[in-house]
Amino acid sequence: MDVVVVGAGVTGLTAARALTDLGHRVTVFDKGRRVGGRLSTRVFANGGRADAGAQFFTARSNEFACAASEWEAKGLVHEWCRGFSSNDGHPRYAVRGGMGQLATALAGGLDVTCSVHVEQIRVGADGVIVTWPEAHGHGAGRVDADAVIVTVPVPQASVLLGSNVLVPPISYLPTLSLMVALDRSVEISSSGGLQLVEDPVLSFVGDNHAKGTSVSSVITFHSTSDFAASRLDDPISSISDRLLRAARPYLKRASVLETQLQRWRYATPVEVFPKRTFSTEDGRILLAGDAFGGPKIEGAFLSGMAAADQINRGA
Ligand SMILES: Cc1cc2nc3c(=O)[nH]c(=O)nc-3n(C[C@H](O)[C@H](O)[C@H](O)COP(=O)(O)OP(=O)(O)OC[C@H]3O[C@@H](n4cnc5c(N)ncnc54)[C@H](O)[C@@H]3O)c2cc1C
Structure with a gap:
């Protein structure tokens, strides 16, 4: 066929x-x-x-x-x-x-x-x-x-x-993903991943270096779906600034080299x-x-x- x-x-x-x-x-x-x-x-x-x-x-x-x-x-x-x-x-x-x-x-x-x-x-x-x-x-x-x-x-x-x-009438929840390249390693958790349940802005933190994906330190921050729904169409700089503020405590003393943002309008059915x-x-x-x-x-x-x-x- x-x-x-x-x-x-x-x-x-x-x-x-x-x-x-x-x-x-x-x-x-x-x-x-x-x-x-x-x-x-x-x-x-x-x-x-x-x-x-x-x-x-x-x-x-x-x-x-x-x-x-x-x-x-x-x-x-x-x-x-x-x-x-x-x-x-x-x-x-x-x-x-x-x-x-x-x-x-x-x-x-x-x-x-x-x-x-x-x-x-x-x-x-x-x-x-x-x-x-x-x-x-x-x-x-x-x-x-x-x-x-x-x-x-x-x-x-x-x-x-x-x-x-x-x-079929299926709707989806959105997610915003901020990826932050750093000048040094930071410890997120023993595995490098953290699922957050009560944070109003962030739902997941993942260290791509600890995971074995990246040769240098880059952390992925996923927003909650509520946060994403309220900010999805905002300008990139305003979303990135807000997510970076929420991410700060996890970055400790590291300096940010670069950030990239991805909007997922259809993240999860x-x-x-x-x-x-x-x-x-x-x-x-x-x-x-x-x-x-x-x-x-x-x-x-x-x-x-x-x-x-x-x-x-x-x-
Ligand atoms: C932020 C986030 C975190 C996630 N975390 C996990 C996780 O940790 N573990 C896990 O198991 N799953 C996770 N998921 C879910 C997982 O990624 C998805 O379930 C899976 O990848 C869906 O695959 P798919 O092929 O069904 O859909 P998609 O990957 O969405 O593929 C659909 C494709 O269709 C294409 N397309 C759309 N419209 C058109 C068009 N008109 N013409 C041509 N092409 C078109 C798109 O470009 C896309 O490539 C996560 C998803 C997101 C967004």
Whole structure:
């Protein structure tokens, strides 16, 4: 079958890899400049690196634990710790060089085109038609497929599909991520990670150096969703200043060399659909993602696998 996958995050890349391995012809499009979506690693002027979105992953299901073991055996991922406030026995895996490297590895050998912002997905007489306008050096384009897997956040999927497909009403919470490169190491905790439960501004602090992601000291600070919701569209400088003020106590005597900010409008789905995919009646359009498999990397992987399986069974 000819399958188009919209979105090259964990879900899309997992589905594309599984379908390609089964012999289908798969093309992946992503509007970003590189693959990964919410797996994103920023690079700093001094060579430091920081994970902007997901910081680590856990593997609770056998299916995902098998994939994690394969990645670990290849040296792609490593165990960071087994909990932040105490050891709960569950490994937290980090990715060598940053979470973006996992996406790059998953994309290896696949037909992936970045910087293509899909505009519309509609059902034609013989299949599904995916179109995009001219932008970022790509001419306007169209591709016809037997089936399409849409892995973009559900509110965005709803826009692409128009009023002909009624998608499940799933909303998302935002997060703001401030990454701070420092002139020296600071100790955040014994593992380098800290989950904050009562702070009104910050929800997570992660030391990318302690995690093994960065050669130099770069700390990632994630905001609470309430803070992000109230500031999401403010200017970068004003958000960064406010987050940096909240971050100060963790920086101790270190000097700030550089900051970078990432806005995540669709960070975490509030509701999770009761099935791992949602499909149109004819099975030609499938929605998949962490809103279907569960709001984490593992859920995205499981949803991607389920979408591939569903398409393959219908082939
Ligand atoms: C701040 C933050 C912290 C997190 N921390 C963790 C964590 O520690 N552990 C964990 O397990 N999970 C964490 N998560 C969740 C995890 O990152 C996600 O569950 C997972 O990455 C979702 O993958 P996905 O492929 O479903 O979606 P995405 O990664 O969002 O991929 C969707 C892709 O679709 C593309 N796209 C969108 N619209 C279009 C369009 N019109 N045309 C073409 N392409 C389009 C986007 O560019 C994107 O690449 C975190 C997420 C955030 C934001």
